[in-house]
Amino acid sequence: MTATAGAGAIIAPEPLQAQPDSAVKRVRRKLNSRTASIVSILIAILWTIPTFGLFISSFRPENDIKTTGWWTFFSNPQLTLDNYNEVLFGTSSSSGQLASYFVNSLVITIPSVLFPIAFAAFASYALAWMRFRGRDWLYILIFALQIVPLQMALVPLLKLISTGVSIGGLTLLPAWAPQGVDRFMAVWLAHTCFALPFAIFLLHNAMSSLPGDLMEAARVDGATHAMIFRNIVLPLITPAIAALAIFQFLWVWNDLLVALIFAGGNAESAPMTVRLAQLAGTRGNEWQRLTSGAFVSMIIPLIVFLSLQRYFVRGLLTGSVKG
Amino acid sequence: MAVLLRGRRALVLVSAVGLALVGAAGCSSGTSSNANKDSAECAAFKQYQGHDGTTVSIYATIRDTEADLLEQAWKKFSDCTGIKIAYEGSGEMEAQIQVRVDGGNAPDLAFFPQPGLMNRFVKSGKLKPAPEKVKAEAAKNWSKDWIGYGSSGGKFYGAPLGSNVKSFVWYSPKTFKEKGYKIPTTWDELIGLSNQIAASGTKPWCAGIESGEATGWPATDWIEDIMLRDQGPDVYDQWVNHQIPFNDPKVASAVDRAGSILKNEKFVNASFGGVKSIATTSFQEGGLPILQGKCTLHRQASFYAAQWPKGTKVAEDGDVYAFYFPAVDASKGKPVLVAGEFVGAFADRPEVQAVQEYLASADFANSRAKLGSWVSANKGLDVNNVQNPIDKLSVQILNDPSTVARFDGSDQMPAAVGAGSFWKGMTDWINGTDTKTALDKIEASWPK
Structure with a gap:
């Protein structure tokens, strides 16, 4: 978030007018030149080449993929939809059928995005605008939880879910050990837990930057906390919520580790990433399928990103610029 | 306010769709086996019966097409005994099995591709020793060497399953x-x-x-x-x-x-x-x-x-x-490097032991071999049931009396x-x- 502080300085015009040849302005002028544009286009092309190669590969026949590079496509163009066909509609119970895993991915991702956003919004409101003792310490504690790597918490959380908690024979939490589709709930819980510290941090910063006069005026008019939250705070932090939604969506959609542990690898509950990891076969002998599999799994995140893109850029500034 | 309302409506819609999907998935998962358990077809599975309506989970590295063939191979067993086998294959199995066992979420059975990995769970006391029946079945079907690879500290844990010839x-x-x-x-x-x-x-x-x-x-x-x-x-x-x-x-x-x-x-x-x-x-x-x-x-x-x-x-x-791969000194026998999987059990429920016993039997080896691309050092495996020429050659090498087989060393270290x-x-x-x-x-x- 510190990098965006510079962007904030560019927006604020007054100090720049006072000294027209400031460093910021010079950098800005240089970045607007034609050479800079060409360089950035070159970088963009360079960055896209691997993805482009993968895209070309996904339409090439199996034997070609395995023996030659994708660039030979231009001298020997051979196109096939076999890879997509196999990945999407493969007949065997464990090959292909990406379609059903696609649904699993959606079932996992949507609640795993909505839950942390809902909880974090309530929590951040309380931490930002309700006065109670130990408020700052609580916020620092939650903020500090971001340091704990997810991988460290996996085994304890799995243990908590599958064996419960009991201290000295007293059962505090019974064993749950979800089976079948119930495992979705375990995945939701895991993703929600892991997302909350960052979500609260982001939304808290967005909320605390709102002018206090607004809340005071509302309270004078007799609004309760619930009304202020719903009618004033939520509409004002929509960009932050959208940014958080994109972050969380991409993270959950691309996640393999949490899903492997909590959702398992059955067609009942495993998301697409788990399926993609199995597609190549026991000894990686079908790895040509990964090319088309990658593009199928890319569709939804692409749609989400493109449709929420304008919030994304706006949301990047949340928490960094006051006012 | 209109914006907010629209947002809320979308939210409700999305949650409703989500719930509907969960419901649909729940409905489709119920399966019923309608094989007649007393029919002649099921006579071969008489000894495994009596555990109707139970489920045994298996975790292994075998996935995709090969996993399909495995599931096909035990389908009849499953239909005749009423034991549902929930199979899960993952490329991350070797790392994930540790996490699952530590997290108290161990599968009932696991196919270990390395005796070294299996021994780790023997040492931590999580793996159950093989019951007498499985021990007897394995002793009947596998050579001493193979029984040795599935044992640890003098106790027999995992009956071998598939094998492959590396030489x-x-x-x-x-x-x-x-x-x-x-x-x-x-x-x-x-x-x-x-x-x-x-x-x-x-x-x-x-x-x-x-x-x-x-x-x-x-x-x-x-x-x-x-x-x-x-x-x-x-x-x-x-x-x-x-x-x-x-x-x-x-x-x-x-x-x-x-x-x-x-x-x-x-x-x-x-x-x-x-x-x-x-x-x-x-x-x-x-x-x-x-x-x-x-x-x-x-x-x-x-x-x-x-x-x-x-x-x-x-x-x-x-x-x-x-x-x-020819020997340096042919007079000292035919050295062959082999590898394979071992069936380790984390549970000792009767249905788990029934599945364990079936997997160690010659019946299973033959049933699986008939479906193609499968080799096993199981002595009860009929070479005529093995489909591919290369698999046939492997079985012949494994059964050759002059063969001196040794298990992949890096898997045991x-x-x-x-x-x-x-x-x-x-x-x-x-x-x-x-x-x-x-x-x-x-x-x-x-x-x-």
Whole structure:
């Protein structure tokens, strides 16, 4: 978030007018030149080449993929939809059928995005605008939880879910050990837990930057906390919520580790990433399928990103610029 | 406010869709077996019956097509006994099984591809010893060696399941016929053939040891195979159990013998480049140039058959086939490097034991073999049930009385070596490190 502080300085015009040849302005002028544009286009092309190669590969026949590079496509163009066909509609119970895993991915991702956003919004409101003792310490504690790597918490959380908690024979939490589709709930819980510290941090910063006069005026008019939250705070932090939604969506959609542990690898509950990891076969002998599999799994995140893109850029500034 | 309302409506809609999907998934998961449990078909499964309506979970590395065949193979057992088998295959199994066991979410059964990994759970006391019935069934169907690999500290834990033969050299019968090459039956003939091909201006061998995190394992197979040939099974056992150090001159002699092929610029790496290209060529692609006639010999296990592109005929008169990697001294028997899976149990419920017993039986081995691409060292396996020529050859080699089979050494060594420094050491060795330095480094990494 510190990098965006510079962007904030560019927006604020007054100090720049006072000294027209400031460093910021010079950098800005240089970045607007034609050479800079060409360089950035070159970088963009360079960055896209691997993805482009993968895209070309996904339409090439199996034997070609395995023996030659994708660039030979231009001298020997051979196109096939076999890879997509196999990945999407493969007949065997464990090959292909990406379609059903696609649904699993959606079932996992949507609640795993909505839950942390809902909880974090309530929590951040309380931490930002309700006065109670130990408020700052609580916020620092939650903020500090971001340091704990997810991988460290996996085994304890799995243990908590599958064996419960009991201290000295007293059962505090019974064993749950979800089976079948119930495992979705375990995945939701895991993703929600892991997302909350960052979500609260982001939304808290967005909320605390709102002018206090607004809340005071509302309270004078007799609004309760619930009304202020719903009618004033939520509409004002929509960009932050959208940014958080994109972050969380991409993270959950691309996640393999949490899903492997909590959702398992059955067609009942495993998301697409788990399926993609199995597609190549026991000894990686079908790895040509990964090319088309990658593009199928890319569709939804692409749609989400493109449709929420304008919030994304706006949301990047949340928490960094006051006012 | 309108914005907010719209947002809320969308939210409700999305949650409703989400719930509907969960519901739909829940409905479709209910399956019912309608096989008549007293029919003649089910007579063979009488001894396993009495556990109707139970579920046994299995976790393994076998996935995709091969997993389908496994599930097909035990379908009848499942229908006749009413035991539902929830199978899960994952490439991350070797790492994830530890997390699941630690997290109290262990599967009922796991197919361990490495005895070393299984022993880790024996040591931590999580794995249940095999019940008497399974022990008896396994003793009937497997040789002493195999029972030994499934045991730890004198107790029998895991009955073997599938097996594969690693001592194979892949070649193209067509090229051999065209050029008039003969299949070598001794080590000297093999080197002679390599020299003959090299003299004609092409490199004879191709190899690839790149395999992601496991890069180097095909090279360790080379060393193990040649260790068996150069030093014999007794020294091999001492080496695997660390009764002789890893940098013993005997080991160095075997590694140097492997180097006479793998590090010989005249012999490798056909169609890929020099010796160092072995380290960057993936294991899957390593032998493919044979199909285009750019490479003649490729040492790899029987399971390499799955790597050939669709439509390749794998047979003695087909596009590719394999011959037995010849012994150095044929009078001392036929050394064969093998590998396979072992069925370990984390639960001792009666239905779990029933499945365990069935998997150890000759019935299962035959049922699975009939579906194709499967090899097992199960003595009850009828060669006529084995489908592919290469699998038939594997079963014949496994059942040959002159065969001296030894299990893949790196799979038995402690994980720090067998799945770590041995792989890395051999990759360095291919990249130019000399034999002594590489072996000293591996020896230093052996857990005290």
